Amino acid sequence: xxxxxxxxxxxxxxxxxxxxxxxxxxxxxxxxxxxxxxxxxxxxxxxxxxxxxxxxxxxxxxxxxxxxxxxxxxxxxxxxxxxxxxxxxxxxxxxxxxxxxxxxxxxxxxxxxxxxxxxxxxxxxxxxxxxxxxxxxx
Amino acid sequence: xxxxxxxxxxxxxxxxxxxxxxxxxxxxxxxxxxxxxxxxxxxxxxxxxxxxxxxxxxxxxxxxxxxxxxxxxxxxxxxxxxxxxxxxxxxxxxxxxxxxxxxxxxxxxxxxxxxxxxxxxxxxxxxxxxxxxxxxxx
Amino acid sequence: xxxxxxxxxxxxxxxxxxxxxxxxxxxxxxxxxxxxxxxxxxxxxxxxxxxxxxxxxxxxxxxxxxxxxxxxxxxxxxxxxxxxxxxxxxxxxxxxxxxxxxxxxxxxxxxxxxxxxxxxxxxxxxxxxxxxxxxxxx
Amino acid sequence: xxxxxxxxxxxxxxxxxxxxxxxxxxxxxxxxxxxxxxxxxxxxxxxxxxxxxxxxxxxxxxxxxxxxxxxxxxxxxxxxxxxxxxxxxxxxxxxxxxxxxxxxxxxxxxxxxxxxxxxxxxxxxxxxxxxxxxxxxx
Numbered sequence: 205x206x207x208x209x210x211x212x213x214x215x216x217x218x219x220x221x222x223x224x225x226x227x228x229x230x231x232x233x234x235x236x237x238x239x240x241x242x243x244x245x246x247x248x249x250x251x252x253x254x255x256x257x258x259x260x261x262x263x264x265x266x267x268x269x270x271x272x273x274x275x276x277x278x279x280x281x282x283x284x285x286x287x288x289x290x291x292x293x294x295x296x297x298x299x300x301x302x303x304x305x306x307x308x309x310x311x312x313x314x315x316x317x318x319x320x321x322x323x324x325x326x327x328x329x330x331x332x333x334x335x336x337x338x339x340x341x342x
Numbered sequence: 343x344x345x346x347x348x349x350x351x352x353x354x355x356x357x358x359x360x361x362x363x364x365x366x367x368x369x370x371x372x373x374x375x376x377x378x379x380x381x382x383x384x385x386x387x388x389x390x391x392x393x394x395x396x397x398x399x400x401x402x403x404x405x406x407x408x409x410x411x412x413x414x415x416x417x418x419x420x421x422x423x424x425x426x427x428x429x430x431x432x433x434x435x436x437x438x439x440x441x442x443x444x445x446x447x448x449x450x451x452x453x454x455x456x457x458x459x460x461x462x463x464x465x466x467x468x469x470x471x472x473x474x475x476x477x478x479x480x
Numbered sequence: 481x482x483x484x485x486x487x488x489x490x491x492x493x494x495x496x497x498x499x500x501x502x503x504x505x506x507x508x509x510x511x512x513x514x515x516x517x518x519x520x521x522x523x524x525x526x527x528x529x530x531x532x533x534x535x536x537x538x539x540x541x542x543x544x545x546x547x548x549x550x551x552x553x554x555x556x557x558x559x560x561x562x563x564x565x566x567x568x569x570x571x572x573x574x575x576x577x578x579x580x581x582x583x584x585x586x587x588x589x590x591x592x593x594x595x596x597x598x599x600x601x602x603x604x605x606x607x608x609x610x611x612x613x614x615x616x617x618x
Numbered sequence: 619x620x621x622x623x624x625x626x627x628x629x630x631x632x633x634x635x636x637x638x639x640x641x642x643x644x645x646x647x648x649x650x651x652x653x654x655x656x657x658x659x660x661x662x663x664x665x666x667x668x669x670x671x672x673x674x675x676x677x678x679x680x681x682x683x684x685x686x687x688x689x690x691x692x693x694x695x696x697x698x699x700x701x702x703x704x705x706x707x708x709x710x711x712x713x714x715x716x717x718x719x720x721x722x723x724x725x726x727x728x729x730x731x732x733x734x735x736x737x738x739x740x741x742x743x744x745x746x747x748x749x750x751x752x753x754x755x756x
Contacts, residue, residue, distance in 0.1 A: 218655060218665065219366050219648050223359035223414060223531075229539040230357055230513070233506040234633050241632060241691075251632065252691040255499075263505040267543045276361060277655075277666040356517060356527065357510050361669075367677040368647040372495050375644070379494060379553075389494065390553040393637075401643040405681045415517075415528040495642050499635040499690060506633055552637060 208286040208339045210243035216278050226273035232300065232309050233266055239282035240296050240313070249335050259329050261315040264293055268311035278302050289340050290328040292316065346424040346477045348381035354416050364411035370438065370447050371404055377420035378434050378451070387473050397467050399453040402431055406449035416440050427478055428466040430454065484562040484615045486519035492554050502549035508576065508585050509542055515558035516572050516589070525611050535605050537591040540569055544587035554578050565616055566604040568592065622700040622753045624657035630692050640687030646714065646723050647680055653696040654710050654727070663749050673743050675729040678707060682725035692716050703754055704742040706730065 214235050222228040244251055254261065274280055285297045293314050300309040319326045352373050360366040382389055392399065412418055423435045431452050438447040457464045490511050498504040520527055530537065550556055561573045569590050576585045595602045628649050636642040658665055668675065688694055699711045707728050714723040733740045742750075 217648070217652050219360060219368055219651060221361035222357060223361065223363045224536055224538065225361045226538075228357050229542060230506055230509040233509055233542075234631070237506070237633060238631050250691060260500055262500065262502075262549065263546050265543075265545050266505060266509075267541075269541050270539050273538065277664060355510070355514050357513060362674055362676065364676075367680060368644050368651070371644040371647055371680075372493070375495060376493050388553060398638055400638065400640075400687065401684050403681075403683050404643060404647075405679075407679050408677050411676065415526060495636060495644055497637040498633060499637065499639045501637045504633050 206339060206341045208243075208247070208336070210239070210246050210284050212239040212242045212282045212284065214238060214280045214282055216274055216276050216280065218276055221276050224273075226275055229268070229270060232268050232270070232274075232311070233313075235280065235282055235300060236266075236268075236284075236296070236298050236311065236313050239284045239298065243284045243286075243296075247335055247339070249332055254329075254332065257329065257331065258320050259326070260318050260320055261294070262318060263313060264316045265314040266311070267313075268309055270309050272302075272306060272308045274300070274302060274308050280308070286336065286340065289333065289336060290317075292325060292327055294328060344477060344479045346381075346385070346474070348377070348384050348422050350377040350380045350420045350422065352376060352418045352420055354412055354414050354418065356414055359414050362411075364413055367406070367408060370406050370408070370412075370449070371451075373418065373420055373438060374404075374406075374422075374434070374436050374449065374451050377422045377436065381422045381424075381434075385473055385477070387470055392467075392470065395467065395469065396458050397464070398456050398458055399432075400456060401451060402454045403452040404449070406447055408447050410440075410444060410446045412438070412440060412446050418446070424474065424478065427471065427474060428455075430463060430465055432466060482615060482617045484519075484523070484612070486515070486522050486560050488515040488518045488558045488560065490514060490556045490558055492550055492552050492556065494552055497552050500549075502551055505544070505546060508544050508546070508550075508587070509589075511556065511558055511576060512542075512544075512560075512572070512574050512587065512589050515560045515574065519560045519562075519572075523611055523615070525608055530605075530608065533605065533607065534596050535602070536594050536596055537570075538594060539589060540592045541590040542587070543589075544585055546585050548578075548582060548584045550576070550578060550584050556584070562612065562616065565609065565612060566593075568601060568603055570604060620753060620755045622657075622661070622750070624653070624660050624698050626653040626656045626696045626698065628652060628694045628696055630688055630690050630694065632690055635690050638687075640689055643682070643684060646682050646684070646688075646725070647727075649694065649696055649714060650680075650682075650698075650710070650712050650725065650727050653698045653712065657698045657700075657710075661749055661753070663746055668743075668746065671743065671745065672734050673740070674732050674734055675708070676732060677727060678730045679728040680725070681727075682723055684723050686716075686720060686722045688714070688716060688722050694722070700750065700754065703747065703750060704731075706739060706741055708742060
């Protein structure tokens with residue numbers, strides 16, 4: 205099996221720190237989102253297009269393990285991986301490293317597919333799975 | 343002339359601090375928003391109702407002067423004032439004090455009214471001005 | 481065994497919504513934090529005091545399952561539970577319900593204890609466990 | 619007189635939108651901050667270094683005029699300008715345009731300089747003014 209993988213560079217912004225002097229833990233969840241946006245854009249299926257085709261992808265579950273803190277100004281490497289073809293849900297797995305390559309956090313996010321016009325959960329749409337099938341050999 | 347005034351109590355949350363050890367300046371703009379939501383709710387015209395009647399209120403201008411820092415856990419008093427009847431725009435004026443009554447920040451926010459269905463700016467809607475006229479004698 | 485439980489009322493703020501028209505998923509992690517701040521304050525051990533005694537509590541893991549969306553203006557009930565005496569870590573469990581009592585999300589957050597002056601992980605400090613022992617019978 | 623100018627490209631992230639379907643107004647204040655961080659980094663005086671030299675720069679005033687909304691996924695151009703040599707304060711002026719070059723917002727942010735060890739406002743430090751003098755001819 206092949207996996208899909210994409211690395212995003214995300215620079216820690218000042219407003220993302222808290223008074224512990226490091227990045228507030230909630231922002232890692234936002235880094236996950238930004239990294240998956242960049243991955244999908246990289247593969248030609250930006251999320252804005254998914255929404256404009258009438259499919260939204262609400263988050264179903266989030267998990268993050270925090271290992272070491274990220275600090276202001278650091279350029280983080282966020283590796284996003286897709287390991288399975290999505291059906292009714294899609295799971296992205298993440299690793300965040302600092303510029304020295306030290307692992308800071310890892311986690312995953314599972315999203316559903318919802319048809320906006322009908323307001324019901326649906327399977328992964330064809331325009332998405334067609335692209336993924338090129339990269340994910342099952 | 344009478345003014346309308348409302349005081350909100352807003353407790354500083356941990357995620358609102360930054361690595362200077364105080365509240366990040368962008369959050370005061372969010373406190374302004376929360377205080378004006380509470381004021382409108384208090385006067386029986388919650389913003390959710392304004393939106394459900396097809397009027398959105400995009401922000402037109404924001405200004406904030408920062409005098410002293412707010413700190414984690416403090417219960418801030420945010421005084422919101424309305425001094426003039428809105429026409430095409432409405433201006434809320436703010437003062438934020440800490441629990442000792444010391445002024446931390448002051449500013450204002452001006453908002454417009456937009457009819458969502460037509461996508462055009464409109465005058466302050468009747469259901470809003472009717473309430474305000476009871477309190478703002480011109 | 482007894483558990484400790486505390487219910488916080490958190491009103492959804494406008495800036496917490498996203499263009500799906502519901503609360504952005506990252507904000508539930510922030511609601512968890514606010515609810516645990518209120519719980520600790522309620523039991524007389526506010527987190528600001530923990531920090532001023534030289535102990536910080538960095539987050540070790542976060543998990544959230546999203547069931548239904550929260551909407552702007554809703555007053556959410558966030559139930560925070562403590563089920564075990566903390567040793568080197570403490571785990572808070574959460575359930576978030578909307579005003580109709582419908583479960584919107586559930587999850588947990590595990591935090592560590594770090595002695596700031598030495599920069600090392602430590603056991604739960606005495607001033608915390610003494611309070612918890614009154615409520616958590618083992 | 620010469621001015622210093624720097625253009626940052628900032629991509630709108632999903633979590634920055636609100637239920638109006640556009641970027642929440644508070645995030646422009648954060649874009650201003652990110653743009654000024656990038657400008658200072660570009661000129662060799664990153665803010666992280668300013669802080670590590672014992673000088674923090676709390677915000678003194680913020681102003682933003684909103685002209686048109688920014689939308690999810692857009693790559694914004696944020697032009698940051700410095701027009702005067704800082705003394706006790708420094709003012710950055712901003713213009714934000716969308717990818718079509720249409721002006722979305724403009725504003726300014728004034729910051730002070732504070733010596734952390736003594737906790738008092740000071741003049742712009744030499745390591746900063748020396749760099750600025752190379753570019754700002756008075």
